Amino acid sequence: MAHTGGCLCGAVRFTIDAEPQGARFCWCRDCQRIASGMATVNVLFDEEAVTYSGEMTLLRLVADSGNTVERGFCKVCGAQMFSRTVVGPKQPMRVRAGTLDDPEICPPSMIIWGASAPSWAPFPPGMPVLEAGPNSAPMASKA
Ligand SMILES: [Zn+2]
Ligand SMILES: [Zn+2]
Structure with a gap:
């Protein structure tokens, strides 16, 4: 069964023909800037299984990891849709959980970039x- 979703205004829609590989919170500084101060919540999918329709602004930046990450935003409402690594080790596509029509399909089970989170971050x-990043050391003090 395909998963579906879209942005706030409906200009961008997507279909995913695969099951999620996991989900996690990301507290990197870039995510805080686009997620109003909170972490982003990302559901991981094989990139080839995700098909978007509608116009997006694509922004490519070097992330805290040193990888180049592309982020997609709806051109009309600005909702952030996904991030994917375009230069660096291959990683699953990160679809923002809030854009899924059913945000219940894969609850987050891990927090990454915890050291970048503010002291008031609700873990x-x-x-x-x-x-x-995903292969870094655990942060014992905040768990
Ligand atoms: Zn939109
Ligand atoms: Zn992040």
Whole structure:
């Protein structure tokens, strides 16, 4: 069964013909800037399985990881849709959980870039927190 979703105004829609590979919070500084001060919540999918329709602004920046990351935003409402690594180790596409028609399909189970989060960041109790990117060390003090 395909998963579907879209932006706030409906100009961008997407279909995903694969099951999620996991989901996580990202507290990197770039995500805080686009997510109003919170983490982004990202559901991971094989990039080839995700098909978007509608016009997006695509922004490519070097992330805290050193990888070049592309982010897609609806050209009309500005909603952030996804991020994907375009230069760096291959990683799944990160679809923003809030854009899924059914945000229940894959609850987050991990926090990345925990060391970049502000002191008031609400970390769910017991959830693993990594200092930096997906393969970094656990952050024992905040877990
Ligand atoms: Zn929109
Ligand atoms: Zn991030």
